[in-house]
Amino acid sequence: MMQESGTETKSNGSAIQNGSSGGNHLLECGSLREGRSNGEAPAVDVGTADLAHVQQQQQALQVARQLLLHQQQQQQVSGLKSPKRNDKQPALQVPVSVAMMTPQVITPQQMQQILQQQVLSPQQLQVLLQQQQALMLQQQQLQEFYKKQQEQLQLQLLQQQHAGKQPKEQQQVATQQLAFQQQLLQMQQLQQQHLLSLQRQGLLTIQPGQPALPLQPLTQGMIPTELQQLWKEVTSAHTTEETTGNNHSSLDLTTTCVSSSAPSKTSLIMNPHASTNGQLSVHTPKRESLSHEEHPHSHPLYGHGVCKWPGCEAVCEDFQSFLKHLNSEHALDDRSTAQCRVQMQVVQQLELQLAKDKERLQAMMTHLHVKSTEPKTAPQPLNLVSSVTLSKSASEASPQSLPHTPTTPTAPITPVTQGPSVITTTSMHTVGPIRRRYSDKYNVPISSDIAQNQEFYKNAEVRPPFTYASLIRQAILESPEKQLTLNEIYNWFTRMFAYFRRNAATWKNAVRHNLSLHKCFVRVENVKGAVWTVDEVEFQKRRPQKISGNPSLIKNMQTSHAYCTPLNAALQASMAENSIPLYTTASMGNPTLGNLASAIREELNGAMEHANSNESDSSPGRSPLQAVHPVHVKEEPLDPEEAEGPLSLVTTANHSPDFDHDRDYEDEPVNEDME
DNA sequence: AATCACTTAAACATTG
DNA sequence: ACAATGTTTAAGTGAT
Numbered sequence: 242m243m244q245e246s247g248t249e250t251k252s253n254g255s256a257i258q259n260g261s262s263g264g265n266h267l268l269e270c271g272s273l274r275e276g277r278s279n280g281e282a283p284a285v286d287v288g289t290a291d292l293a294h295v296q297q298q299q300q301a302l303q304v305a306r307q308l309l310l311h312q313q314q315q316q317q318v319s320g321l322k323s324p325k326r327n328d329k330q331p332a333l334q335v336p337v338s339v340a341m342m343t344p345q346v347i348t349p350q351q352m353q354q355i356l357q358q359q360v361l362s363p364q365q366l367q368v369l370l371q372q373q374q375a376l377m378l379q380q381q382q383l384q385e386f387y388k389k390q391q392e393q394l395q396l397q398l399l400q401q402q403h404a405g406k407q408p409k410e411q412q413q414v415a416t417q418q419l420a421f422q423q424q425l426l427q428m429q430q431l432q433q434q435h436l437l438s439l440q441r442q443g444l445l446t447i448q449p450g451q452p453a454l455p456l457q458p459l460t461q462g463m464i465p466t467e468l469q470q471l472w473k474e475v476t477s478a479h480t481t482e483e484t485t486g487n488n489h490s491s492l493d494l495t496t497t498c499v500s501s502s503a504p505s506k507t508s509l510i511m512n513p514h515a516s517t518n519g520q521l522s523v524h525t526p527k528r529e530s531l532s533h534e535e536h537p538h539s540h541p542l543y544g545h546g547v548c549k550w551p552g553c554e555a556v557c558e559d560f561q562s563f564l565k566h567l568n569s570e571h572a573l574d575d576r577s578t579a580q581c582r583v584q585m586q587v588v589q590q591l592e593l594q595l596a597k598d599k600e601r602l603q604a605m606m607t608h609l610h611v612k613s614t615e616p617k618t619a620p621q622p623l624n625l626v627s628s629v630t631l632s633k634s635a636s637e638a639s640p641q642s643l644p645h646t647p648t649t650p651t652a653p654i655t656p657v658t659q660g661p662s663v664i665t666t667t668s669m670h671t672v673g674p675i676r677r678r679y680s681d682k683y684n685v686p687i688s689s690d691i692a693q694n695q696e697f698y699k700n701a702e703v704r705p706p707f708t709y710a711s712l713i714r715q716a717i718l719e720s721p722e723k724q725l726t727l728n729e730i731y732n733w734f735t736r737m738f739a740y741f742r743r744n745a746a747t748w749k750n751a752v753r754h755n756l757s758l759h760k761c762f763v764r765v766e767n768v769k770g771a772v773w774t775v776d777e778v779e780f781q782k783r784r785p786q787k788i789s790g791n792p793s794l795i796k797n798m799q800t801s802h803a804y805c806t807p808l809n810a811a812l813q814a815s816m817a818e819n820s821i822p823l824y825t826t827a828s829m830g831n832p833t834l835g836n837l838a839s840a841i842r843e844e845l846n847g848a849m850e851h852a853n854s855n856e857s858d859s860s861p862g863r864s865p866l867q868a869v870h871p872v873h874v875k876e877e878p879l880d881p882e883e884a885e886g887p888l889s890l891v892t893t894a895n896h897s898p899d900f901d902h903d904r905d906y907e908d909e910p911v912n913e914d915m916e
Numbered sequence: 917a918a919t920c921a922c923t924t925a926a927a928c929a930t931t932g
Numbered sequence: 933a934c935a936a937t938g939t940t941t942a943a944g945t946g947a948t
């Protein structure tokens with residue numbers, strides 16, 4: 242009844258926080274429900290895409306205008322502005338090259354075709370770009386010619402105006418100009434055809450010193466597979482670069498033609514900054530030894546005797562035939578250029594994404610690097626999900642071009658009750674990108690998880706994979722007195738989890754709600770007010786979800802609580818002792834002790850409860866053994882991942898989608914100075 | 917399909 | 933009056 246408030250804009254946090262950018266499957270997990278608030282979640286992606294599109298349009302327009310302006314200035318030097326000219330010229334004066342770079346020239350059909358066919362390699366793109374540059378040069382010459390013509394026309398016009406001629410004659414002049422422009426266009430087309438024919442004979446060589454080409458990226462949405470393919474290609478190209486130890490965050494789309502002899506020599510790099518404004522900067526050519534330059538028979542578009550042009554897969558026995566095929570089948574035409582544009586856009590977006598993820602990775606690695614005993618922890622600029630999908634697709638598509646081997650953990654280490662917790666590639670694959678909401682059910686000991694990943698949770702805005710109730714309980718149990726005020730609970734949340742430094746209103750409400758809702762939280766009046774404590778029995782009772790609330794059972798437990806509590810207290814005390822070394826050992830990579838202790842504690846908590854109360858528990862399927870080893874033992878085998886052994890994937894899988902989120906909370910300012 | 921646990925939102929009451 | 937705290941209801945979602 243009060244749900245009409247769901248449409249209020251106040252539902253900010255939940256609506257926004259799902260902006261997972263990792264891919265389709267990410268959106269579908271855990272996030273859908275959050276979009277319900279006002280359905281604006283999808284609009285995030287669309288919105289940015291639209292924005293980018295608008296920006297590109299504007300930039301294209303700007304380029305065209307600048308050209309026009311340039312011409313106008315030259316004309317104004319001659320003294321006068323033609324009032325008519327403005328009406329007709331702008332559209333026509335846009336150079337073809339610019340027009341070609343604007344998105345709208347692609348028909349939807351073409352677009353679909355392009356998207357179906359994946360993408361170009363950077364090198365191929367480079368070649369095409371250079372070809373376009375050659376075209377540009379020739380067009381410039383034409384433009385010069387055209388300008389001169391226009392100046393002459395202006396002079397004519399001037400003279401006519403001075404002579405007091407009528408507008409009709411001006412129109413004549415205008416039509417004359419129009420004819421000129423059409424002529425120019427025709428010539429440009431001819432140039433293009435010529436270029437095409439040139440290309441068919443072989444790759445063009447291009448004169449150096451060409452100004453940067455104003456490239457306009459595309460805005461088409463990307464298909465995940467395409468993205469993966471692209472990512473693979475891009476990263477494979479970058480690996481060589483990154484190993485040279487450069488700063489990979491500054492990547493520019495180098496449109497300069499370096500050495501005129503080898504078109505594929507130049508490195509095709511893209512600047513993330515450039516992608517924000519659509520301007521591409523010219524950089525000095527990098528001395529870069531791309532593989533196919535020094536090994537002429539290795540071409541990024543050629544592998545295993547197959548043309549790897551997106552969607553082609555034509556068989557070419559040798560490299561020569563491949564080149565032939567490349568030049569004949571993938572010449573400079575509408576399709577190829579469109580693919581280029583798509584590629585550019587894709588690369589730009591990937592670079593942006595990469596930059597973001599790298600930032601995150603930085604924070605993660607600083608944390609994980611301390612813990613990791615692995616010597617060769619190569620930073621994986623991928624979030625978990627994308628690395629999973631990517632590595633899959635990469636290994637499937639082209640094993641030889643595996644850019645990375647994702648063997649290093651990029652997510653918090655989640656301990657298991659026994660054995661080391663190492664996230665392996667295979668384990669990651671088994672999990673997949675499915676998001677499990679909360680791992681409470683999977684009985685990952687919350688204390689050890691938090692302890693192990695303390696730094697991670699503190700720094701990464703990742704939602705801890707535990708319920709509010711579990712977290713609250715943990716907060717209370719961690720306190721020396723085993724009791725906390727509400728505000729102290731708040732503080733614990735914000736102190737321990739970066740995630741809870743946002744949306745305070747939301748999660749605080751949830752905390753209060755949970756405190757009130759769950760019987761396991763007992764409010765105790767104090768001199769200083771009220772504090773909250775945990776009734777472990779109630780808490781443990783809550784966990785075996787198949788046991789329905791049984792009044793008699795509850796009463797039994799009430800009595801058993803008296804026996805339980807001292808033992809719990811003792812265990813917790815020992816845990817408290819452990820907890821300090823636990824954190825340090827956890828950071829050293831030896832969390833087993835703490836895990837064990839916490840696991841024992843949690844199990845014992847349950848054991849006590851059930852040992853005292855299970856007489857009335859006639860739930861079928863519970864064996865006597867299970868009654869002795871209660872909750873956890875009963876539940877853990879039910880969880881396939883837990884049963885399998887050292888799979889700390891429950892939480893990892895939980896993290897990854899969150900980690901992929903591109904949340905931009907617009908909510909209240911971060912209000913966690915409550916330390 | 918039904919149910920449960922959890923989350924989120926919100927209204928309302930109480931208290932300092 | 934106000935904010936913090938606490939209670940309760942309602943609805944959506946995912947898992948079982």
